[in-house]
Amino acid sequence: MKTFWRLLTSCKTCAALGLAFCLAGAVGSVATGRFPELFSDMDAMIFARWFARKGWIAPGATLWLYGLLLATGLLAVNAACCTAERLVQIFRGAVTLRRLLPHVMHMAFLGVILSHLASALYGDRIPGVTVPQGGVAPVGNKGWALRLERFDAKMGPDWYPRDASATVTLFRDRNPMARGVVRTNEPLFHEGYGIYLKDFGTTPGGVPFVVFDANRDPGASAILVASLVFTAANILYLIPSRRDDA
Amino acid sequence: MEGVQLVLFWLSLAAYGAEAGFRLGGVAPSSIWKAPLFAGVLLHAAFLGLRWGLSRHAPMSGLFESLTVFSFCCALAGLLLCGTEETEAAWKPLSVLVLLPQAAAAFLDKRLTPLYPALDTPWFASHVGLSFLGYGFFSAGLALAVVYLRSGGAAVYRAAGMSALYGFSAFSAGMVCGGIWAYYSWGSYWIWTPKEIWSVIVWVYFAALTHLKFIPPQAGWPGWGERLEMGATAAGYVVVLLTFLGVSLLLRSSHSF
Numbered sequence: 001m002k003t004f005w006r007l008l009t010s011c012k013t014c015a016a017l018g019l020a021f022c023l024a025g026a027v028g029s030v031a032t033g034r035f036p037e038l039f040s041d042m043d044a045m046i047f048a049r050w051f052a053r054k055g056w057i058a059p060g061a062t063l064w065l066y067g068l069l070l071a072t073g074l075l076a077v078n079a080a081c082c083t084a085e086r087l088v089q090i091f092r093g094a095v096t097l098r099r100l101l102p103h104v105m106h107m108a109f110l111g112v113i114l115s116h117l118a119s120a121l122y123g124d125r126i127p128g129v130t131v132p133q134g135g136v137a138p139v140g141n142k143g144w145a146l147r148l149e150r151f152d153a154k155m156g157p158d159w160y161p162r163d164a165s166a167t168v169t170l171f172r173d174r175n176p177m178a179r180g181v182v183r184t185n186e187p188l189f190h191e192g193y194g195i196y197l198k199d200f201g202t203t204p205g206g207v208p209f210v211v212f213d214a215n216r217d218p219g220a221s222a223i224l225v226a227s228l229v230f231t232a233a234n235i236l237y238l239i240p241s242r243r244d245d246a
Numbered sequence: 247m248e249g250v251q252l253v254l255f256w257l258s259l260a261a262y263g264a265e266a267g268f269r270l271g272g273v274a275p276s277s278i279w280k281a282p283l284f285a286g287v288l289l290h291a292a293f294l295g296l297r298w299g300l301s302r303h304a305p306m307s308g309l310f311e312s313l314t315v316f317s318f319c320c321a322l323a324g325l326l327l328c329g330t331e332e333t334e335a336a337w338k339p340l341s342v343l344v345l346l347p348q349a350a351a352a353f354l355d356k357r358l359t360p361l362y363p364a365l366d367t368p369w370f371a372s373h374v375g376l377s378f379l380g381y382g383f384f385s386a387g388l389a390l391a392v393v394y395l396r397s398g399g400a401a402v403y404r405a406a407g408m409s410a411l412y413g414f415s416a417f418s419a420g421m422v423c424g425g426i427w428a429y430y431s432w433g434s435y436w437i438w439t440p441k442e443i444w445s446v447i448v449w450v451y452f453a454a455l456t457h458l459k460f461i462p463p464q465a466g467w468p469g470w471g472e473r474l475e476m477g478a479t480a481a482g483y484v485v486v487l488l489t490f491l492g493v494s495l496l497l498r499s500s501h502s503f
Contacts, residue, residue, distance in 0.1 A: 230418065
């Protein structure tokens with residue numbers, strides 16, 4: 001039992017799992033392009049739904065993904081066990097910020113992993129909501145409808161897009177719920193969903209249309225907080241190390 | 247003014263070339279602050295600043311700008327980590343690592359181009375700038391690791407360790423900025439593209455690397471010691487190159503450089 005615990009808390013385990021993660025990821029970066037029939041719609045739905053549909057139909061092609069998920073899970077367990085053990089030691093002895101910071105980073109890393117897990121299980125993706133100017137389109141099966149009031153695109157020389165903005169209204173049962181302007185990098189948020197401008201064009205009849213995605217990412221706020229905590233702890237960790245080396 | 251910024255580019259390239267030539271020829275300046283490379287960095291900073299002003303966006307889009315920023319960050323990381331007498335030897339390989347991307351950029355189209363709307367956000371400069379700063383530190387790590395593997399030295403070992411730590415810190419902050427940007431642009435912190443996967447590979451690789459020094463050398467398999475740690479630091483540069491250039495040139499990704 002003691003040997004197993006040592007394995008779980010060891011930096012050697014971290015190094016070995018890190019290497020396994022890198023190898024699995026490297027294979028995956030090639031496989032995602034090699035098997036588009038399997039992987040091309042990975043971003044069109046939440047990960048749990050994609051995995052339930054396609055995760056097991058071609059085990060050879062998705063083997064890297066099992067390795068990646070296993071390595072990620074075990075790295076999280078390794079970080080949790082290491083921090084649990086070291087925190088007991090730290091609080092039995094001299095508690096200093098310098099000794100605590102790596103474990104704050106470990107906990108923030110765990111926060112990011114768990115938040116991604118929440119998003120992968122409980123999120124929602126509604127891609128390709130195409131709306132002509134002045135028209136209305138349903139947003140998935142939510143009972144929502146999106147109306148495109150107005151679309152403006154600024155084109156540069158050679159028809160290079162410089163800016164695009166869409167004024168939209170979101171309805172539920174014909175009652176307006178939200179109205180706003182959606183731009184690239186500026187979505188419209190409502191009830192946890194973000195409405196994103198993904199593409200635009202003109203119909204054969206000359207009417208402008210816009211393609212929107214509606215995404216819900218329940219772990220987003222937690223990921224942001226955990227990432228900022230990680231960054232803050234990381235920066236603080238650099239300051240004393242500079243003094244040590246001075 | 248467009249011509250002036252190109253003159254600054256060529257002058258910085260000439261300064262980097264002179265530095266690499268002197269170093270490879272066995273001629274070392276009395277101090278790095280009196281070396282052609284330092285003059286090159288000042289000219290390079292002026293070039294990037296002027297280009298930023300002219301194009302009204304951070305000069306980090308496209309292969310030309312990416313390569314020249316990579317070169318600048320390598321030089322900057324070297325100035326921060328290799329400024330002492332003990333670490334001076336690292337300038338021989340590092341001057342080549344600074345020169346190569348700048349020389350490669352010289353062959354590419356240098357025209358100012360408008361920014362694609364998705365890149366027109368402050369997150370672009372912070373995400374790409376911090377990522378390249380990380381790459382610069384990892385490149386300095388390669389130079390320091392090579393020197394350590396050839397001649398040893400506690401100060402070189404310590405500086406190489408700092409290169410991994412500083413590089414990891416800058417790269418992590420860059421990933422956080424990229425994640426926030428992705429959320430506002432795509433509606434998700436993560437998408438499954440080769441560039442994204444390789445970015446996390448770089449992050450995990452250097453995260454694991456910063457843990458290696460906590461493994462006692464006598465702990466047996468896999469026999470981690472300082473030399474193996476330095477070997478892994480040097481190999482990290484290959485991971486960086488694969489992420490920066492390999493993925494963009496060999497694999498299809500929605501990310502470019």
